[in-house]
Amino acid sequence: MTPISLPHEAISASAGSGKTFQLAHRYIRLLAAGVEPDHVAALTFSRKAAGEIFDSIVDYLCEATDHPDAARITSDRIGVAPLQPEEFLLILKKLVRELHRLHIGTLDSFTVGVLRSFPFELGIPPAITLMESGGAEASLVQERVLASIYRRGAQIPDAPDALLEAFAQASFGHSEKRIEDNLSSLISAYHTYYRLLPDSRSWGSAGAIWPGGNQWLTMDEEASNAADRLVTLLREQGAAEKVLRRFADFATTARDYTARSAWADPLKYLFPRLLEAADDLKSGSACIMTDKARTVLDGEAAAAVLTLVARVIRIHLLRAMQRTGGAYQLLDRYNTEYEHVVRTAGTLTFEDAQFLLSSANRSSGGARLSRQSGQEGRLYIDYRLDARLDHWLLDEFQDTSDLQWDVLANLVEEILQDDSGQRSFFFVGDVKQAIYGWRGGNPQLFGMLLDKYGDVIETKRLAKSQRSCPAIVSMVNDVFSQLPLDRLPVEAIAQWQRFWEPHESGQRPAGKTGVAMLMEPPCDGGEYKPGPEDRYRIVAGLLNDIRPLDRGLSAAVLVRSNRDGRSVVDYLRSACPGLPVVHEGRAAIVDNPVVSVMLSVVKYAAHPGDMYAWRHVQMSPLV
Template structure:
């Protein structure tokens, strides 16, 4: 890549295109060619594993280049400059304790620990919670919130009653934990109350009651049995529709919706014939559809604002209780670092931190940018702004919109567009569309699906298709053979189809490995046991409990329990039924 050392660079890197390789080139080039001190570089990603792989790739590349002239020549060619790799390796090793090749959570946590008073955390030390420890603390806080909400805090109860569409008190209480887990996560991602409904954005929305007051007259004006059954059936669907529920649409109704913005008269296909709808009648259809749409929008805004009111109370209570106990979650850390955009006092406090950090770090590298949340970006934004504007600083970001699969935990692919607007003219863009991982057959299928604008429009609408950016992927190994296909089977046939395909490929017979991806974590165990039962060697990803979900593990567990306590009759009976 010719521009790998450009001051500010955004790389749109497809899967398998070598982004980790280019990240390593960037670091080595900054140190070797531009003379940057390693400890002034910050490289951030999302997992400890990815951070470790990145550090390993830099050190391995430097070590090989220091020992092998051919490797050194290759590295220097990638960077576009002759670099003294042994000297760079020595610099990096000496600076290892200060180098920031870490996760976003880890970096933010170090900042909060180092600047807790500037961030308003008074009262001594605090502990960072994660995993089961955090879950337990949150459950205790939620129980307190529930007591207050259904007791003294009537506004809390009222807000949730609105948000949950009138469930009874017991039903509300049962569903609250699941409800909060979802919506509080969105709140903590950096959305804030203004993102929940915000009726000021929408102009002249009708009242929900307008649907019941006006629909019957419009439907009566459209009744015409001579138009056919599908016409009347769609009107019946409108008659039975209740705001807040999905409107049932037959094929005719979907075709009407497709041309809703067109002026009358219009022609719409109905079965094998074309119906011509006059201007006068078409305007009534438009009124009916738009009334339903706007009333649904009004209902959605009302419910979402109510959820925002609830989350504001939950979040305030959550943070107050954690801080009273000297506890913080990683989400709280991100919010603290992003509070500079919420108030003047927070901005001034953040400036004290940024002044010191700007003097320590000049060069920023962000990996997997498509998984970055707004809360995380707000936490980094002042530091990135300074690096982009500073002649001695730099900003490097790599990601791929198509791989943005972590919206559920706050990942926001629209940040790509925000960054390009914010630094317009000050950041270069480089695509990486050549894959070193996939064979041509696989990429042909990817291109056929993701490059099909007609399909994108049908699935997600015209607005998405117009914004969809796509360039066909190529394989760096065109000579490699392979196969890609889509097999459609019923749910009952999934297991048999998988076994047939594995046997056809020769998995277990040839020197081949095969990955099987499933949609949900609980399916891992199901398919692993299926494949083991059919004689395949299986290594599972994720966590297992071998003492309860594997036959041999269960026997060993009960053997140990029986040895520890021979009076344990249950374990003795389990052992008696086993080969042991």
């Protein structure tokens, strides 16, 4: 087999355009070039996806061994001179013989494997136990950390009070009835951010957030005079009584607004409208729609309203900065104890594992993974992993988190800076399909990597969907090709357009008809904001009109969450009599109290330390 030159490559592939196809053939191309299977790392986000990648590689190789025509097609796909089925059979045999040494898996499994190879350098026990982030065991660890803080603090005057004071500042302006739950939620939500940015100067500092200053923080005119002046001016203009009352209530509420004030009805109604017209108010003239009537604010009236709006914004910004500063103090205390407890016990979440291998880990001095031996501040992985990972293939790159990327960044940068031609980097993804922002996924990494190394990374775009019919693709193009300049920030539109291109359907209608529509409930001239049930009503109306069962069809209703799914099912069962509706959302069965208790029994049997499960069982009729 003749070695081939493999460029670094980034593929932006839309839904259904063949991301797994591209990655699998990249892997086969490496094997055809004579690369040893254990020199290739192909990583993705789930075990299911990793299994699909492996199955695809094997399936394509098996096809190529079946017939000379299939071997020729596969050779064309991987960009090499035609290979014979016998040659693909040799590649397949070699792959199977090396199954135990393959690196086709998840980012988490790779991270844990490296972690177990460097326990002493990272300051953890040789034997570690993994737990699910946000699971029962992780919650118990969190409780243990907080209890440890109080035990240690009991020996230091005012230490527990300092923790509660930090929490009070972090939740400033919010009414907290259940301190324990809110404390736990705050830690769970922001602990990762603290780890990535442990510098106190970056938390709640106006200078760090707005290096060029913030106009709303500098606008501090007398709000009391502005409130009185606005009402007087509107009365002189002959404003209708209802309109005058709207603005008077707003002016009074904004004038008296403090950091602990509730978001009262006058603000709920009028503030969004005024904020939307902020640029017009600054220019000295704005038209505000209230109660189906237009109110023109000119000159002094516009200035008075702007002063009141600025006061509310300024209070919110100052409160947010105070809360952020308090969150830092709380997280700093928590993290110090958490590091001690976790390292001592060797019980880690996958996020903990990633953090230990990141540059933010102070215990290891921020040591980075490397394939260069003898370098200070580097963890040389070849010897410990008994492998030379020369070629990296990353799937679903748009969902990579900053922490995950920090683990791999040095390894990838070593490859991209290597001009020997013996190593390569390949990543595929679609920023439009980023779905893991809730767990830290950062789709901007895709573009940031191209900005930094675009001169050495070849890029390819795939926009032909083999999954969607022409009607759906056409609708997608109509909606997303022309984003509204008057409703979205210019920067957001530019970022979107960088990776957007019109889609094409790879399917042929073959005489079939179809339709795709984007529908929204009426807004009644902007005075009424449609709610969820208004949308459910549209869905029910369509199903009653189409009558899918009478036509021998099935119908699917896609929603954003399991909670939304249950709500839709309840509504459709009532609004569409005779139509069987089922909820196929994840874990819907646990809504049954009997099932929920039995699950707790199983959890407690498997993990006797799971006190949440045991308490649940104790409260049931089983005990």
